Amino acid sequence: MEIEWYLDYVKKPILSKDKGEKIVLIVEKEEIFEKLKKFADKNRILLMCSNNIPSLESITIVEKLAKKKKVFYLGDLRAVSLYNYLCFVFGELILYSDLKVKNDISYLGLKAKDIDERLMSRTGEVIRGQEQDVLDFLSKMKNAVNILKDEIDFLKKYDKFFEIEGFCLQNNLEDYVKKELNS
Numbered sequence: 001m002e003i004e005w006y007l008d009y010v011k012k013p014i015l016s017k018d019k020g021e022k023i024v025l026i027v028e029k030e031e032i033f034e035k036l037k038k039f040a041d042k043n044r045i046l047l048m049c050s051n052n053i054p055s056l057e058s059i060t061i062v063e064k065l066a067k068k069k070k071v072f073y074l075g076d077l078r079a080v081s082l083y084n085y086l087c088f089v090f091g092e093l094i095l096y097s098d099l100k101v102k103n104d105i106s107y108l109g110l111k112a113k114d115i116d117e118r119l120m121s122r123t124g125e126v127i128r129g130q131e132q133d134v135l136d137f138l139s140k141m142k143n144a145v146n147i148l149k150d151e152i153d154f155l156k157k158y159d160k161f162f163e164i165e166g167f168c169l170q171n172n173l174e175d176y177v178k179k180e181l182n183s
Contacts, residue, residue: 013058014049021046023181024071025108026062026088028052028081032074032164032173039174052080054087062088066103074177077110078161079127079135082148085109086138089147099143107147108180110162112154120158123166127159 014033024046027033033049040047046069050058065071073088075081087093091102115124127135135155138144145152155161164173 013051013055013061015061016040016047018046019044022069024048024062024065024069025177026050026071026073026105028075028084029164035173036177039177043178050084050088052084054084054093056093059087059091059093062105063091063103066105071103071105072108072181073105074164075109076161076163077112077115077151077154078163079131079138079152079155081109082138082144082151083134086141086144086147090143094137094141099141101143101147108177110164110167112150114167115154115162119162119167120160124158124160124162127155127161131161 014030016037021044023044025036025040026048027036028050030049030051033047036047039045046065048058048061048065054062062071071088073085075085083094085105085107088105089101089103090099092099135152138148138152139156168176
């Protein structure tokens with residue numbers, strides 16, 4: 001896959017101070033990181049923001065953390081977010097499709113089951129351009145399909161993606177994260 005356009009967006013990760021937490025929560029966006037800071041402190045969660053596209057530095061940090069702590073990833077229900085999550089799971093930027101799982105990271109992001117008729121009719125954006133290219137690439141990756149089959153199938157079927165901010169207009173972000181962490 002050609003991802004040169006993608007690499008232009010790579011930023012340095014943001015990491016809260018490690019105080020011996022047993023859980024790490026990776027979020028894609030700084031806005032979500034800021035919204036979850038107090039929640040993370042209160043619930044003893046180490047919070048990390050990958051700033052959308054994971055840098056090699058982010059991937060290395062997560063790889064080290066995954067050896068000692070339980071790691072979760074919170075992102076949108078969109079191809080680029082699924083790609084970002086898989087970069088952490090495979091431990092590298094995905095440039096080809098024959099990769100093996102390297103890190104045990106649970107997907108806590110929006111899932112196909114989270115999108116009901118109400119959300120389907122009010123939010124979501126049509127998949128186009130680079131987003132479509134990433135979805136096509138993920139659809140051909142056997143390991144990606146094995147890990148995120150429902151989400152990839154959903155995106156292909158409905159041709160729409162959903163961002164966590166839209167979901168949180170009708171649902172409490174902290175409640176959603178707490179529920180998913182406990183499931």
